[in-house]
Amino acid sequence: MRFEVIRTIYEAALLDPRVIFMTGDLGHAHLEDYKQNLPKQYINVGIAEQNMVGIAAGLALSGHRVFVYSIAPFITMRCYEQIKVDVCYQNIGVVVIGVGAGYAYSTCGCTHHAIEDIAVMRALPNMRIYSPSSPLEARVITKYLLSQSHPAYLRIGKGGEPSPTKEYPIEINKGLVINPGDDITIFSTGTIISEALRAAKILEQNEISTEVVNIHTIKPLDVELIRNRAEDRNAIFVLEEHNIMGGLGESIARVICELERKRKPIFRCFGVPDQYNHRAGSQEFMRGCYGLNANDIAKEIMRLYKAA
Amino acid sequence: MTETDRLAKQAKIIRHLVLDMIYRAKSAHLGCALSIVDILAALYLGDILKIDPTYPGWENRDKFILSKGHACVALYATLAMKGFFPIDILGEYGTDGTSIGDHNTLGSLPGIETTNGSLGHGLPIGIGMALAAKKAHRSSRVFVLVGDGELQEGSNWEALMFAGFHKLNNLVLIVDNNNLETVGNTSKILSLEPLDKKIESFGWVVKTIDGHSFRQMTRDLSFNFRPYEEKPFAVIANTTKSKGIPFMEGDYIWHGKIPSPQEYERAKKELGEVV
Numbered sequence: 001m002r003f004e005v006i007r008t009i010y011e012a013a014l015l016d017p018r019v020i021f022m023t024g025d026l027g028h029a030h031l032e033d034y035k036q037n038l039p040k041q042y043i044n045v046g047i048a049e050q051n052m053v054g055i056a057a058g059l060a061l062s063g064h065r066v067f068v069y070s071i072a073p074f075i076t077m078r079c080y081e082q083i084k085v086d087v088c089y090q091n092i093g094v095v096v097i098g099v100g101a102g103y104a105y106s107t108c109g110c111t112h113h114a115i116e117d118i119a120v121m122r123a124l125p126n127m128r129i130y131s132p133s134s135p136l137e138a139r140v141i142t143k144y145l146l147s148q149s150h151p152a153y154l155r156i157g158k159g160g161e162p163s164p165t166k167e168y169p170i171e172i173n174k175g176l177v178i179n180p181g182d183d184i185t186i187f188s189t190g191t192i193i194s195e196a197l198r199a200a201k202i203l204e205q206n207e208i209s210t211e212v213v214n215i216h217t218i219k220p221l222d223v224e225l226i227r228n229r230a231e232d233r234n235a236i237f238v239l240e241e242h243n244i245m246g247g248l249g250e251s252i253a254r255v256i257c258e259l260e261r262k263r264k265p266i267f268r269c270f271g272v273p274d275q276y277n278h279r280a281g282s283q284e285f286m287r288g289c290y291g292l293n294a295n296d297i298a299k300e301i302m303r304l305y306k307a308a
Numbered sequence: 309m310t311e312t313d314r315l316a317k318q319a320k321i322i323r324h325l326v327l328d329m330i331y332r333a334k335s336a337h338l339g340c341a342l343s344i345v346d347i348l349a350a351l352y353l354g355d356i357l358k359i360d361p362t363y364p365g366w367e368n369r370d371k372f373i374l375s376k377g378h379a380c381v382a383l384y385a386t387l388a389m390k391g392f393f394p395i396d397i398l399g400e401y402g403t404d405g406t407s408i409g410d411h412n413t414l415g416s417l418p419g420i421e422t423t424n425g426s427l428g429h430g431l432p433i434g435i436g437m438a439l440a441a442k443k444a445h446r447s448s449r450v451f452v453l454v455g456d457g458e459l460q461e462g463s464n465w466e467a468l469m470f471a472g473f474h475k476l477n478n479l480v481l482i483v484d485n486n487n488l489e490t491v492g493n494t495s496k497i498l499s500l501e502p503l504d505k506k507i508e509s510f511g512w513v514v515k516t517i518d519g520h521s522f523r524q525m526t527r528d529l530s531f532n533f534r535p536y537e538e539k540p541f542a543v544i545a546n547t548t549k550s551k552g553i554p555f556m557e558g559d560y561i562w563h564g565k566i567p568s569p570q571e572y573e574r575a576k577k578e579l580g581e582v583v
Binding site: 017040043045046048050051052053054055056057058059060061062063064081082085086089090 | 423444
C-alpha cells in the first residue's frame with residue numbers, strides 16, 4: 001500500500017513542482033526515484049518529526065502541497081501539537097501519512113503499533129482521516145488528496161496487502177458496500193476488513209444475511225449511510241484494528257445514539273481493548289489476542305443476534 | 309530628527325499602545341511585549357523588512373514570524389503603526405468576539421503570517437518558508453523572533469540543526485534574550501549558555517547585539533548577506549523585560565501580572581509623553 005501512495009505522489013510531483021514529499025528518514029526501499037529525479041521536491045528531514053511538520057506547514061503556507069511520511073505512531077503523536085497548531089488550526093494543505101496501521105508492525109512492540117492514531121487525529125478540527133483497505137483504494141485516495149488543500153491523515157498498511165483483482169469505483173467521503181446483506185451490517189476500515197468479509201461468509205452459512213461496509217473515509221463520516229442502516233438493520237457491528245476508545249466504533253455509536261427513535265439496533269464494536277499488549281508476534285497473532293478475526297467475531301455476532 | 313530618534317519616538321508610541329491595550333483588556337504578558345517593541349520598531353519602521361502594507365500578500369515580501377506569540381500585542385501595535393490597518397482596530401483587542409486575541413492568529417489581521425501561541429513552532433515554519441523562497445528563486449527572507457526561554461523547547465534544536473545543515477542563508481533568527489521566563493531567570497531555571505557558541509556549533513553565524521539599540525539593530529539586522537552566504541544568521545538581542553517602564557523592568561512578575569489602576573498610572577508616567 002505504501003508503494004502505491006509514494007508512487008502516486010511521485011507521478012504527480014513530476015508534473016507539479018508544488019508537490020513535496022517529506023520523510024522522517026523512512027521509506028528507504030521506495031524513495032530512490034525521488035532522490036534521483038526530484039531532489040528539489042524531496043526532503044529527508046532526519047529523525048525529527050516536530051521539525052518536519054513545522055517545515056511542511058511553512059512550505060504549505062508558501063503554496064506547496066506537502067506530504068509528510070513516517071511510521072504512524074511517530075508521525076501522529078511525536079508531533080501532535082505541530083499537527084494541531086501548524087496544520088489544523090491554520091487549516092492548510094499538509095497530508096500526514098502514517099504507515100503501519102494497527103498491528104502492521106506487530107513484532108516491534110507498542111512503540112510501533114498504531115492503535116491510538118485514529119482517536120487523536122479525529123479530535124482535531126479541520127482534520128480528515130482516510131483509511132484505505134487495499135493498494136487500489138490507497139491510490140485513489142492519494143490522487144484525491146493531491147487535488148485538495150486541507151489537512152488530512154492517511155492511515156496505510158505496511159506493505160504486501162493483496163490488491164483486488166478488479167477495479168471498483170470509490171466515492172471519497174462515502175462508505176462503500178463491499179458485501180451486500182439484509183439482516184445486519186458490519187462497518188470496518190483498513191486491512192482488517194478482510195476478516196469482516198470472511199465473517200460475513202460464516203454468518204451467511206448460518207442464515208444471517210450480512211452486509212459489509214468499507215469506511216475508507218473515517219472523517220468526515222458517512223453519517224447518512226450509518227443512519228440509514230441503523231434504521232433498517234437489526235444489528236450493527238464495527239470491526240477495527242484500533243483501541244475501542246475513540247476509534248471508528250465510537251464514531252458510529254454516536255450517530256446511532258443520536259437517532260431520534262425509541263428502538264435502536266444491537267450494537268457492538270470489535271476492537272483493541274484499552275490496554276497495551278506486551279507480547280509480540282505476527283499481525284494475525286496480535287489481532288487474535290483480542291478476537292479480531294473472522295471466526296471469533298462471527299461467533300460473537302451469532303450469540304448476540306440470536307439472543308436478541 | 310535623526311533616524312534613531314525617529315524610531316525611538318515611534319517605539320514609545322507603540323509602548324503606550326501596548327500598555328493601554330493590555331490594561332484595558334486586563335490581559336497578561338505586558339513585560340514580554342515591551343521587551344520586543346524596539347526590535348519590531350527596527351524591523352518594521354526602520355524598513356529592514358521588505359514589505360508593503362498596502363499589499364500584504366506581495367509574493368516577494370520578507371516574512372516575519374512572532375514565535376513567542378504571547379507578545380503579539382506589540383506586533384498588533386507595530387503593524388498598525390506601519391499602516392497595515394487603521395490604528396482604531398487595536399481597540400477591538402480584549403473585546404468579546406474579536407479576532408485579535410492574546411496570540412497571533414493567521415488571517416486575523418493583515419500582516420500576520422502565522423498562528424503562534426504554543427512555543428517552539430515558529431522556527432520550523434520559518435524554515436519551510438525559507439525553503440519555499442529558495443525553491444521559487446525569490447529573494448525574500450524570513451525573520452523568526454523567539455524568546456530565550458522558548459529555546460528550552462526541543463523542536464527549536466531540531467530546526468537549528470536543519471537550517472545550519474541546509475545552509476539557509478535567507479533565514480534570520482532573533483532571540484529576545486531578556487533572561488526572564490514565566491517564573492524566574494532563564495539562567496537559573498534552565499540555562500541556555502553559552503547560547504552563541506551552541507547556535508554557532510549548529511552551523512549558524514551568530515551576532516550578539518543590544519536589542520534596544522536602534523543604531524546596532526539597523527546595522528546588524530539589515531545585514532548584507534554576502535558575508536554569511538553559506539549560513540543562516542542568528543541575532544541574540546539582549547533585552548530587558550518590561551523595557552521602558554523602570555519600576556517593572558527586569559521583574560519576572562510582569563510576564564503575567566495585570567497592572568492595577570495605580571500601576572497603570574505610574575507606568576504611563578514612567579513611559580513619558582511622546583514629544
